[in-house]
Amino acid sequence: MGPRDLVLTPMGLRFGGRVLPCTIGRGGVTDRKREGDGATPRGVHRLVGMLYRPDRMARPADWALPIRPRDGWSDDVRDPDYNLMVTRPHGFGHERLWRADPLYDLVILTDWNWPSARKGAGSAIFIHQWRGPGRATEGCVALSRADLRWLAPRIRYETRLIVV
Template sequence: MLAACAGMTPKPATTPWNDARQLVLVTTADWNATTGTLRRYERNGGQWRQTGETTPISVGRNGSAWGLGLHSPQPDAPQKQEGDGRAPAGVFRIGTAFGYADTASTAWPYEGMGASDWCIDVPASPLYNRIVDAKQVGDAAVEGSTEPMRRDLHANGDVRYKLGFVIEHNAGNRSGAGSCIFAHLWRAPGEATAGCTAMPEPAMRELLAWLDPRRKPIFALLPRNELERLHAQWDLPAPMHAE
């Protein structure tokens, strides 16, 4: 009996993302690292398998911290807060893609941004952590926000939001828990962000072309030691030995 049990295949982990068949996985060296790698994975009822090339990325200027996502709360280590300069760690749904153009080469839901579109990063606002159109909500509602979605028009030609997607951290919009978390382009290789994940434009275009709504993709960001600790429990790929 024991021998039979020893030969049994381990039962797959049960997680809120069991239905995911695509995974965007960002790994950093530790909680304070500002750069890391992004890998894309797919599965068809079995193990996760990497597809495509490994991509260099940058994260928050102060590293990362536990965010609010699909994963269970993790009381140890830093916790994401508004303005802390850390990227949220954990497992998250992927939200709407966005950019400066009206359309993009992707099957993923996409919205072209205009000069009146803002993401609200004011914790006291009832619109906190939401992308809104000032033409609809009024100029007063976006007052104080530092996140125009057309940074090319409001921030001296900034290209970072030319193409990207929402990472659904703090989907319940808890005040002060962190807002406006995106994957977007970087201005220069390795340049840290305020809390987002940044990458080269070709990598973003390839990623968006790959995302398939039918495969219910998720986004995960973890320091290497946390991925080592949690990958089996959370049904994620084990960390790569060579970065």
């Protein structure tokens, strides 16, 4: 584990000499991730992208890309674009990235089951804003808005999320 890695510990997400309180999937940590299980997959995950709502915040890092109103993320195993960003309307199940709530105002993308997705192995694992302390995700790692905004400009494309 290097100094630029994000490391999920029982105390929170460790990075840059800090431990940031976080939440994970309602299914805990797993070695056998499946679509819909609500679990956070164990392993070393590269960070491969950052998305943000330009109407709600300034660009948080030079490699961040804006989320647009019609952006979504496919989580439907029947979709040829499973576990990829899609444009809505979309004929298969998907999550809206442009949301009324602030959960996806800033999204850090990991390489979980990407770019060549295995059907049913679980769609995107994001690092995003939490609903509140102790409120589980569907498998993602979630932080407070303040901690997520602190983290975003300090990570790099080569940073890894390590879930042990």
